[in-house]
Amino acid sequence: MYVAVKGGERAIDAAHDWLAEERRGDPEVPELSLAQIREQMSLAVNRVMAEGSLYDPELAALAIKQARGDLIEAIFLIRAYRTTLPRIGHSRAVDTGAMRCDRRVSATFKDAPGGQVLGPTFDYTHRLLDFKLAAEGAAPVARQAEPTEAPTPRITEFLNRDGLIQDEAHSDETPADMTRQPMEYPADRALRLQALTRGDEGFVLGMAYSTQRGYGRNHPFVGELRIGAVEVEMEISELGFDICIGEVTLTECETVNQFMGSKTEPAQFTRGYGLVFGQTERKAISMALVDRALRWEELGEENVGAPAQDEEFVLAHSDNIQATGFLEHIKLPHYVDFQSELELVRKMRREAEGSMKEAAE
Template sequence: MYVAAKGGEQAIAAAHAWLAEERRGDRRDPALSLRQIASQLALATARVMAEGSLYDEALAALAVQQSRGDLVEAVFLLRAYRTTLPRLAASRPLDTGRMVVERRVSATFKDIPGGQILGPTFDYTHRLLDFALEAGDEAAAARIAAAPAPTRPRVSEVLGREGLLRDEPRQNAEPTDLTRTPLELPADRPLRLQALARADEGFLLSLAYSTQRGYGRTHAFVGELRIGAVEVEVEIPELGLSVAFAEIVVTECETVNQFTGSRREPPQFTRGYGLTLGRCERKAISMSLVDRALQWRELGEDYAGAPAQDEEFVLMHCDNVQATGFLEHIKLPHYVDFQAELELIRRLRREAGGAGEAAE
């Protein structure tokens, strides 16, 4: 039978108070400031901005602090806040070719126009704990501050000039805004890219890894990975021009993939694409691999039955906010549902027992 829960409001208030106490931590230690979180946990705040679809380092840092470092919860908080903001205008597409680069590497050409720029990266560290940081010895990890590099041409232009890289088809229609319109399948590539840009990094990483292990047959090279600042512009119809109103940091990845050709197109390379807000290198690479896997239909390739090629599987399960909401709702009261299941099991056991006795 259904038993009503009592004292819920008082218990919830106590839980909130306890949460605030746990979030503060040991009061002998100084409290973390939002500026510290944004600057010293920059990659955490970048992930929250990317998956929360809102570029604001201070708000992302607040979400990280409020969630006690649970980044999925922080994404949820930022998405919820985003829904309260008015839409003042739509910006022009970002011109990442004019990016002021702080990191730029290519796995396809050693000598690329403008040169490789390693930038701040974990790629060449020994993956050993640095106890100098624990001791507060910041000088042990000192680095030379470098000025941002000038804009660089795209590596893909090298292959494009020879006709070896498939041209991206132009999108004449205004792309659907996934933040304002529910996802519908089948989805075109702009809509897929929006969903992947908001997707959970871990989910995309697993799917990308699966394509590298043969589930989808999309062997990829990193044509170019770049991180840097780009201007955000908005058109002013009254003035007949566009105005840059902000500068944001983004991560962009273009992968180069084999393509044997089809009846309509000659053998050439194709590309996967990933673009995220902030410094989210792993996410951008994963996004580009999954994007390429999902293009099998447009390219006339055979469907290999791989998870990364299944548009519905990928797009309907990649959003961590939706996944978290559906997953965590099962810890809320389901007393009536369970009582019904319990009574059903008891009845089936009684019937099975009676049938056994009759057979004897």
């Protein structure tokens, strides 16, 4: 006697209870606070803010805690929450030229106004496990220099002064917003940059790496990488002027790329651009490389068929929430479809066997 499986609802509730218990782990071990995650897992928090497209370290920390450290799951939680928020207004474009830089390096000039500032980077750490961290209690204190009040002009502006680098046209046009309008190809550059900045770090990194290895090579140098805080301003129409509503930490990368010139343009350097929430250096550099690769058409370059030059391929597959959802959905029941294929394969085998038998006779 066969009894169909029932009780999906009870199974789901039980699974959620178990998940909650697992999330907490051993109750003998103190529970993580959001402040601990925010302060000590800050790069994870930054990634969740960047790919979740919501700048809120506290919520990102909560998402990471709830997601048991699965960052894509945490990004998903943030995205789902973000969609429910009303849009009260729009900020002005931030001025990254006025950034208070914690870090600022250029690969193209040994020194430049504003200087090279290493900042809190892993770059020259030797990747040796620091067993002292296994013990609790240490609160290291870094030496502090005098903060500079002088502005930190962008490196690419020096090149621009001599016409050596392509000028980027200024536009006050409101960019499209892929979270409010369906994606449409071809996408303009602003839309591509939006897709890349919230795209999966691993995907964008892989695409960028592929250009470096020759699939659509575009000879990049990091013209400048800067990380720091910028003010966010909003125009209050009732007041008739802008007010600062807070500040965000951003990572900005401008690459300087070779350009051999075309029939209409002399040889000149060109740019790739990356701008990402938080200290997210790998992502910002990757974004700049992929941005540059996607600009082949506007710069009159050849499409060599490289994956990173293929706008629809890159943009349609960069979102990890879409990707993971669709990938994981294949574990949902598909037995109706499977049954229809099973019948078809059986039928085709019967017919093939029949005709083989006929041929043998």
